[in-house]
Structures are given as structure tokens and as C-alpha cells.
Amino acid sequence: xxxxxxxxxxxxxxxxxxxxxxxxxxxxxxxxxxxxxxxxxxxxxxxxxxxxxxxxxxxxxxxxxxxxxxxxxxxxxxxxxxxxxxxxxxxxxxxxxxxxxxxxxxxxxxxxxxxxxxxxxxxxxxxxxxxxxxxxxxxxxxxxxxxxxxxxxxxxxxxxxxxxxxxxxxxxxxxxxxxxxxxxxxxxxxxxxxxxxxxxxxxxxxxxxxxxxxxxxxxxxxxxxxxxxxxxxxxxxxxxxxxxxxxxxxxxxxxxxxxxxxxxxxxxxxxxxxxxxxxxxxxxxxxxxxxxxxxxxxxxxxxxxxxxxxxxxxxxxxxxxxxxxxxxxxxxxxxxxxxxxxxxxxxxxxxxxxxxxxxxxxxxxxxxxxxxxxxxxxxxxxxxxxxxxxxxxxxxxxxxxxx
Amino acid sequence: xxxxxxxxxxxxxxxxxxxxxxxxxxxxxxxxxxxxxxxxxxxxxxxxxxxxxxxxxxxxxxxxxxxxxxxxxxxxxxxxxxxxxxxxxxxxxxxxxxxxxxxxxxxxxxxxxxxxxxxxxxxxxxxxxxxxxxxxxxxxxxxxxxxxxxxxxxxxxxxxxxxxxxxxxxxxxxxxxxxxxxxxxxxxxxxxxxxxxxxxxxxxxxxxxxxxxxxxxxxxxxxxxxxxxxxxxxxxxxxxxxxxxxxxx
Numbered sequence: 301x302x303x304x305x306x307x308x309x310x311x312x313x314x315x316x317x318x319x320x321x322x323x324x325x326x327x328x329x330x331x332x333x334x335x336x337x338x339x340x341x342x343x344x345x346x347x348x349x350x351x352x353x354x355x356x357x358x359x360x361x362x363x364x365x366x367x368x369x370x371x372x373x374x375x376x377x378x379x380x381x382x383x384x385x386x387x388x389x390x391x392x393x394x395x396x397x398x399x400x401x402x403x404x405x406x407x408x409x410x411x412x413x414x415x416x417x418x419x420x421x422x423x424x425x426x427x428x429x430x431x432x433x434x435x436x437x438x439x440x441x442x443x444x445x446x447x448x449x450x451x452x453x454x455x456x457x458x459x460x461x462x463x464x465x466x467x468x469x470x471x472x473x474x475x476x477x478x479x480x481x482x483x484x485x486x487x488x489x490x491x492x493x494x495x496x497x498x499x500x501x502x503x504x505x506x507x508x509x510x511x512x513x514x515x516x517x518x519x520x521x522x523x524x525x526x527x528x529x530x531x532x533x534x535x536x537x538x539x540x541x542x543x544x545x546x547x548x549x550x551x552x553x554x555x556x557x558x559x560x561x562x563x564x565x566x567x568x569x570x571x572x573x574x575x576x577x578x579x580x581x582x583x584x585x586x587x588x589x590x591x592x593x594x595x596x597x598x599x600x601x602x603x604x605x606x607x608x609x610x611x612x613x614x615x616x617x618x619x620x621x622x623x624x625x626x627x628x629x630x631x632x633x634x635x636x637x638x639x640x641x642x643x644x645x646x647x648x649x650x651x652x653x654x655x656x657x658x659x660x661x662x663x664x665x666x667x668x669x670x671x672x673x674x675x676x677x678x679x680x681x682x683x684x685x686x687x688x689x690x691x692x693x694x695x696x697x698x699x700x701x702x703x
Numbered sequence: 704x705x706x707x708x709x710x711x712x713x714x715x716x717x718x719x720x721x722x723x724x725x726x727x728x729x730x731x732x733x734x735x736x737x738x739x740x741x742x743x744x745x746x747x748x749x750x751x752x753x754x755x756x757x758x759x760x761x762x763x764x765x766x767x768x769x770x771x772x773x774x775x776x777x778x779x780x781x782x783x784x785x786x787x788x789x790x791x792x793x794x795x796x797x798x799x800x801x802x803x804x805x806x807x808x809x810x811x812x813x814x815x816x817x818x819x820x821x822x823x824x825x826x827x828x829x830x831x832x833x834x835x836x837x838x839x840x841x842x843x844x845x846x847x848x849x850x851x852x853x854x855x856x857x858x859x860x861x862x863x864x865x866x867x868x869x870x871x872x873x874x875x876x877x878x879x880x881x882x883x884x885x886x887x888x889x890x891x892x893x894x895x896x897x898x899x900x901x902x903x904x905x906x907x908x909x910x911x912x913x914x915x916x917x918x919x920x921x922x923x924x925x926x927x928x929x930x931x932x933x934x935x936x937x938x939x940x941x942x943x944x945x946x947x948x949x950x951x952x
Contacts, residue, residue, distance in 0.1 A: 530794075531795070532796055535788060538760060541813065542780060
């Protein structure tokens with residue numbers, strides 16, 4: 301009940317944190333086989349190095365594609381490689397001359413617009429291991445494309461300047477013209493205006509805490525089925541206290557367990573995570589809202605468990621259906637793939653998952669810095685789903701003549 | 704002898720869903736308060752169904768069953784406070800101790816914590832469970848498990864106690880102890896309604912009996928008088944005389 305959720309949160313947060321670091325801080329090895337003898341390929345490598353995304357390893361220029369891919373297959377750390385063709389500088393130069401010539405003509409000056417090789421596409425070839433995820437590959441592609449564009453723009457500018465002044469572009473001017481000083485500022489739109497950047501911990505701890513809370517289904521539904529099949533149930537049915545009260549007492553105990561689970565996981569996020577090198581969990585300012593959301597999430601989880609327990613015929617059925625359904629509800633609820641990244645058809649189904657509303661409510665508090673009033677729109681559907689589960693439980697008990 | 708009806712069944716009809724033949728049709732039975740009443744019959748005669756109907760485990764539509772004047776069909780849970788039930792199957796939570804089981808079922812019977820504590824202490828002493836009261840029941844011997852099963856059923860000091868094979872599978876000493884305890888309980892005012900296939904044990908416990916076969920009472924009355932009337936020396940002889948020697952399903 302406690303060990304597995306803690307382990308789950310620590311492992312998932314560590315892995316996710318490392319993925320974030322991979323793009324932000326950790327450098328990925330990039331093998332470069334530069335077959336070009338011109339300056340522009342060296343300039344390209346220099347610009348790529350300055351992105352701080354890559355640890356560049358240059359290979360001998362005579363290495364062919366087979367040798368390169370063989371090397372990548374034998375070394376798991378070498379996921380990316382680039383081959384710069386022999387005519388790399390030549391093609392960029394040709395293109396720069398063509399663009400400069402056209403620009404001169406546009407200014408009303410003489411410019412050469414018939415340049416050999418200028419119409420042929422230049423560029424580099426990126427090789428990657430299939431294990432590289434799409435999102436990371438896109439980030440690498442973007443960085444390399446940016447480096448290429450910079451090299452190309454520089455060369456066009458140099459050629460144009462030379463065409464006009466017959467002098468080389470001064471380094472200071474080149475620097476001022478090309479080095480982009482503009483920045484993209486990132487501001488998280490939080491309700492409390494704290495402007496603190498969310499990290500892997502803030503994303504993962506609430507999500508996997510909900511997942512762990514809903515895994516109470518396996519224990520509680522199994523317990524209800526075991527009780528139904530045991531002799532003790534016959535006695536329960538003959539007692540003055542209706543069975544529903546006994547079931548309600550069981551739910552209250554399990555609700556306390558789920559709230560305690562959440563408290564333990566949050567405490568670990570706050571105090572243990574910094575000690576093991578993970579970002580600390582920042583608890584929301586509205587602690588009452590945090591407690592309320594946790595309580596409703598727990599109530600929803602135990603209601604779902606009770607519902608399964610009442611309808612399941614065997615313990616195996618309750619355990620199997622309970623566990624698999626929680627994974628499915630977590631997947632469609634946006635715990636595994638972010639809600640915004642889901643296909644449109646799933647965005648409707650997603651609203652049927654109680655885990656989705658739990659996650660939205662927690663994110664409202666943990667990431668957006670919201671208060672109780674800000675998350676009511678998520679709490680109301682969650683309460684409605686919980687009442688539905690309770691009603692189904694009562695109907696199931698009546699249909700089976702258990703109350 | 705008291706004449707108030709502990710159980711009064713009138714014109715009861717019952718059949719299981721999906722079965723055309725009724726188990727009971729126009730069935731009547733009266734058991735007076737303070738009696739030690741035995742219900743006997745061959746397999747499939749309807750004894751367990753009758754106990755299930757009397758304890759409210761099976762719902763019925765036609766007829767009436769009153770326990771100490773209260774109709775069981777009215778879904779008034781207060782009637783459940785009047786009786787205790789010792790099912791044939793061991794009915795407790797094996798992972799809990801005897802003390803925990805008694806406390807749990809006692810609370811659901813409407814007893815307060817102190818009442819449970821006092822009653823449990825007395826019961827454990829009488830039934831020889833004091834030393835084992837804190838051991839998980841599943842770790843106890845078969846005889847002790849039966850005694851725990853009995854203790855749970857009587858924790859609320861019921862006015863009527865239904866017993867379905869309370870001594871099945873126990874040794875002679877445990878059987879003897881349980882029967883003695885039941886007699887003591889009866890002396891303190893509890894009506895016993897007992898069913899079993901152990902007829903020698905039944906003979907020593909029951910002062911009144913009813914023999915049921917195919918949902919009908921084929922003989923009812925004082926145990927000794929019935930034996931005398933049918934010229935039999937014991938209950939087993941009477942049973943075979945009235946129900947025959949053929950196998951039953």
C-alpha cells in the first residue's frame with residue numbers, strides 16, 4: 301500500500317527528470333564525419349558545438365556510411381551521427397553568390413546570377429538510432445537546422461558585402477548582424493503569479509500519487525469479493541446492522557489509507573527528493589484545497605473499488621479487472637501522455653476518466669498555483685463520478701440481494 | 704413451560720428462482736419460547752432452507768414468519784437483534800483473532816465496546832478460548848474454530864439461537880462442551896433451534912423435534928413421546944422409521 305507507490309513516484313520522477321536534463325543540461329554524443337575541406341563545414345561544427353546540446357566526436361573523413369552505422373550499433377551511447385558531404389562548402393558558397401547576385405540586381409547594380417551548382421540542394425545527413433524518441437529527434441533536427449541556417453546566412457552576408465565594397469565583412473559588423481541578441485522569455489502562466497518553472501517533480505508526483513491511490517482497487521475490491529465468498533458474509537447478512545454500513549466502514553478505512561498514501565508521497569517529494577538529487581516538490585499555498593482534493597480523489601478511488609468488488613464474482617476477476625482498468629483510466633486520463641497531446645477523439649473519452657479530473661485538480665494547485673475556487677470546475681465532475689460509483693454499488697448490492 | 708411463540712410460521716410458501724416445484728407450500732410451524740427445538744430431515748428435505756428463511760437470509764413473498772411476534776418479512780432490522788445464528792460453515796474472518804472477530808460482529812450487532820468486552824471475557828472462559836483469544840483464528844485447531852464460531856453467534860445474548868450443525872467435525876470433548884454450553888444458555892432463557900445429522904447429540908439436547916421431509920412436517924412433538932408412539936428406542940430409529948432407508952439426493 302505504501303512501498304510500491306513511493307517506489308513508483310521516485311523511479312518515474314528520476315527517469316522523467318533525466319529526460320528533461322537530457323535536453324537542457326546533459327550533452328548527447330554527436331559523431332561527425334566531415335568530408336568537406338572548406339571552411340564552412342568547420343564553421344558549422346563550431347556553431348553546432350555552441351548549442352551545448354552535443355558532445356561532438358569527429359571521425360576520419362574517409363569513414364563510409366557502413367562503418368559509421370556499424371559503430372553506432374555497437375555503442376549504445378552514440379545515438380546520433382552527421383555526415384558532412386565533400387561539396388558542403390562549395391554548395392553554400394554557390395548559393396551565397398547566387399543570392400548576392402540577385403540582391404545586387406535588385407539594387408540596380410551588376411550581379412552574377414548564373415552560378416554553377418547553386419540550384420542543387422546542399423546540407424548534411426543526420427543518422428539516428430531508432431530508439432531516439434520523436435520529440436528528442438525533432439529537438440536535434442531543430443538545433444542542426446539552426447546551425448546550418450546561421451552558416452548559410454553568414455556566407456550570404458559576407459558575399460553580398462564583398463560584392464558591394466570589394467572588402468571582407470569586418471568581424472565586428474558580422475557579429476552584430478548575425479548574432480541574435482533577442483531572446484524568447486518563458487513565463488509559466490500560474491494563477492498565484494509565482495512564476496516558478498515547473499519541473500519533473502511538480503508534474504510527476506501528483507500524477508503518480510493519483511495512480512497509486514486508485515490502485516487501492518486491487519486490495520479493496522478483492523477484500524469485498526473475499527468477504528462475499530466467505531462464511532462471514534452469511535453472518536453479516538443476519539446482523540441488525542445493514543451490510544451497506546459495514547461496506548461503508550470498510551470504505552472509510554481505505555479512504556484514510558489513500559489520504560495517508562498521498563501524505564507520505566508528498567512528504568517524500570518535499571524532503572527526500574532534494575537529498576537524492578531530484579527537484580523538491582513545492583506544495584501549493586492553499587493546503588486546505590490540497591487536502592480537499594486528496595480526500596475527493598481517495599473517495600472516488602474507494603468508490604470505484606467498492607463498485608468493482610460488488611459486481612465481481614471472483615477475487616481473480618476483481619484483481620484483474622481492477623488493475624487493468626486503472627491503467628486504462630490512467631492512460632486515457634492523461635497521466636501517461638499529456639492531455640494536450642491526445643488525439644481529438646480521446647479528448648472526449650478522457651473526460652470520463654476520474655483520474656483525469658483528479659489530475660486536473662492537482663495540476664491546478666501544484667502547477668498553476670490555484671486555490672479552491674480555481675479547481676471547483678474539476679472537483680464537481682469528480683464528485684459526480686464518485687456519486688455514480690456509489691449509486692452503482694448500492695444498485696449492485698440490491699440486485700444481488702445483499703442489502 | 705412458556706407458551707409465547709419464539710417462532711411462528713404460517714402458511715409459508717417458497718420456491719427457489721427458476722425451480723418449478725416449491726420447497727414449501729402452506730407450511731406451518733410454531734416453536735415456543737424457551738424450547739430446545741430440533742429440526743431434522745434427510746438431505747434436501749428443506750431444513751437449511753427453512754433456517755435461511757427464518758433468519759432472513761432468503762426472502763419470501765407468501766406466508767408469514769414471526770420471531771417473538773415480529774414479522775421478519777418487513778425488513779425491519781430490529782428483528783435481527785432478537786436472534787443469533789451459528790451457520791454450518793465457519794463464519795468469521797480467519798486472519799483476525801477470536802477477540803477481534805467477536806468485537807467486530809458484536810459491534811455490528813449493536814453492542815457497545817464495554818458490553819462486548821464483558822460478554823467476550825465470560826464467553827472465552829466458558830468455551831476455553833481465553834488463552835487463544837488473541838491468535839488469528841485460522842491458526843487454531845478445528846475444535847477451537849467451532850467454539851469461536853459459536854462465541855460470535857451468541858455475543859449479543861440472543862433470545863433465539865439458530866444452530867446449523869454446530870458441532871460438525873469436532874472431537875467428542877468439544878462436542879460435549881458445546882452441547883453443555885448450549886443447555887446452559889437455554890436455561891438462561893435462550894430458545895434453541897437446532898439442526899444436525901448427529902442424532903445422538905440431538906437426542907441429548909432437544910426436548911422438542913420436528914421431522915421434515917420434502918418440505919412437509921411428517922412428525923412433531925416431544926422427543927420421548929414421539930419415540931414411544933412409533934415404538935423406537937432412539938431418535939435414529941424414529942428418523943429411519945419415518946423417512947425410510949433409501950438414499951436421498
